[in-house]
Amino acid sequence: MSIDLYAPCPCGSGKKFKWCCQPIHVLIDKAFRLDSEGQHDAALKSMEEVCAQHGDNPEVWGRKALLLYQMGKAEEAEDALEKAFALNPKYPFGFYLRGRFRHVEGEIRGALLLFRKAVESYDPIATGILAQLQSLIADCEWRLNRPLAARAALRMMVRLDPANPSNAEIQEGYFGKESGLPSAATKEYTLRALPDSAAPDIKTAWTDCLEKAATGALNDAAKAFEELTTRFPQEPAAWYNLGLAKAWQGDNAAALTALQSAVELDTDEERAAEAWNLAEVVLLGDRMQDHADHVRHTVIFQVRDMDRLFNCFRGMEEGRRLLGMKASPEEGLLTGIVLEKVQGLTLEHTASKAPRLGAYLTVAGPFLRLSNTDRASVQAVADEIRTATAGALSEGNWQSGPPNFVEILSEALVFPIYAADEQEASRKVVEYFASYMEEHWIHKPLKSLGNVAPIDAAGHGVLRRKLRGIIQFLADCTARLAGQYDYDKLRRKLGLLGGAAAAPAAPGLAVDYSAMSTPELASLQVESLPDNGLEQAFQSALKLDASELAAKFARTLLSRPAAAGADRFPQVSHLIRQALAEGKTDEALAALAEGETLDSAHNEGKRAAEYAQRRGQIHAKRGEIDQAMAAFERMIAAAPNELRFQGSAAEAMLSAKQPDKALHFAEGGLKKSRQQNNRDSEQYFQELASAARKQSV
Ligand SMILES: [Zn+2]
Secondary structure, three states: OOOOOOOEOOOOOOOEHHHOOHHHHHHHHHHHHHHHOOOHHHHHHHHHHHHHHHOOOHHHHHHHHHHHHHOOOHHHHHHHHHHHHHHOOOOHHHHHHHHHHHHHHOOHHHHHHHHHHHHHHOOOOOHHHHHHHHHHHHHHHHHOOOHHHHHHHHHHHHHHOOOOOOHHHHHHHHHOHHHOOOHHHHOOOOOOOOOOOOOHHHHHHHHHHHHHHOOOOHHHHHHHHHHHHHHOOOOHHHHHHHHHHHHHHOOHHHHHHHHHHHHHHOOOHHHHHHHHHHHHHHHOOOOOOOOOOOOEEEEEEEEOOHHHHHHHHHHHHHOOOEEEEEEEHHHOEEEEEEEOOOOOOOHHHHHHOOOEEEEEEEEEOOEEEEEEOOHHHHHHHHHHHHHHOOOOEOOOEEEEEOOOHHHOOHHHOEOOOOOOOHHHHHHHHHHHHHHHHHHHHHHOOEHHHOOEOHHHHOOOHHHHHHHHHHHHHHHHHOOOOOOOOOHHHHHHHOOOOOOOOOOOOOOOOOOOHHHOOHHHHHOOOHHHOOHHHHHHHHHHHHHOOOHHHHHHHHHHHHHOOOOOOOOOHHHHHHHHHHHHHOOOHHHHHHHHHHHHHHHHHHOOOOOHHHHHHHHHHHHHHHOOHHHHHHHHHHHHHHOOOOHHHHHHHHHHHHHOOOHHHHHHHHHHHHHHHHHOOOHHHHHHHHHHHHHHHHHHO
């Protein structure tokens, strides 16, 4: 090691090397030279001599630790470091070295703590090693999914060692185009300015605060804004800046709390949404799972028999269930994607369905790792592989952590493996993605929204701002995988696109009722809508869970004269459901009678079996068993081969405590399912029959 005599001593004392550890480093260098020449014993002996002569200087123990670690003697290295810390509990090189040990072991959280301690204990003039420490901190923060903290550390690195030619390359490696990260994670965030309208006393305090924050030390910035939010707790810009400063420090929990206040206080929806977009980035950080909507679930198995595992993979590969398998033998890694098992009724049916992601798969050394943001999908793949490899895998060990930014909606991903060409494939991906977002996601309670579903959040001031931020973030993260999906469709459905009510349809211009939000649907003039418009509006309202609205469309439609071939079953069915939900069985029967009349007059009685089924169910519920039986018999006569009808009759009779009648339908179904050779149904009817027998005892 050749160190400039007038450079800061590497021990971290802050003294120049020449007047600090230079004399002993001559001896230390000799030991390292011997080691590099393969003379390990001699090297160690020489190092021990240095320790004997200069045992009161922690630097000799620190260097001994380094030498031992290089020789693969990790435990002895730790012992030597202990001796160094006994002499100086804040020995800077000791923190650095111990941090390196943890880093190599993959103990990232521990390494990060030690690197931060090292930064505090090195003398500020030791800019070279401090820059290196910031680069290591950036790496740790990066692995803990905290890109803002990583970026802040890199900024410090450049500030400490601006002339280092590798700075640009290091930054590019994390945040360049190749990173694949969404812009929410890679962009440079800046502190917000105080609005011009702010009171003079805040303005003065604000200027003082910015001066204190300008040192470049992250602690100073966070402290300054902490003070400011204590003095002026109503100022959203101060909370935003505090959140940002905390995120730069890697303190995501504190950042989240501050951003929460910023969004609550800020009535400017656009600006508040941006603050929440940042909060979503923060939520993807390490150890934020309790508050996060996106969590990666991983199960790890120890593989006892690799051959059996690879046999299983081959089987999956033949079934086109494994994608993108890649081996990197030098790292001992195998990675790929397992697709969900598609159960189609026929080969054609299977081929028409694009499978969803089952799990990301990694084989590293003797370990198999499966992960996905959807725990049930991982579980299904894990169960399948465990069964197929019979005993080749240990018990699974579950872990959860933050997913990569681009993985957050992997449950909405399908892989159209049977698509004819790329165009069809990407169309299918976008189609599925759209249906997931617009039919499933909008009803899913989100932790970010205090367990309120997006569809219910849009009408509430604070939740609405957050929701806008969430969608902004999702659009950013999924730009690659569902790039052609138009998030405005989702925003519109949720009523987030301003107050833009549906434009009145110009003559000859088709209106897309399927894209409308609840308020838009509610504002439609039902009388002026054409029949097919009412039908579409009815369907949209159903998908949005707007039950009352759907009923309104249904009633309007039923009040109009029906055209030949008009099927009004969906509307009638909804009205029945609604009446039953309110316990109004008379009303349900009235709607049912109207539906039956319409069906036989205009629809060739195509829904006779379904209406008879509803009738049977309602009468059974009312305890009118004879009428129920008559309806069910009519139902079976109308559709003798539909097993689900027999099943529903048996279930209704079980609920009505009529075991003999339930048994009658169960046995009828059992007979039919045997004739049809339908094993699943057979089992189902057997269960129904045994439930009926139990009830009659
Ligand atoms: Zn020194």
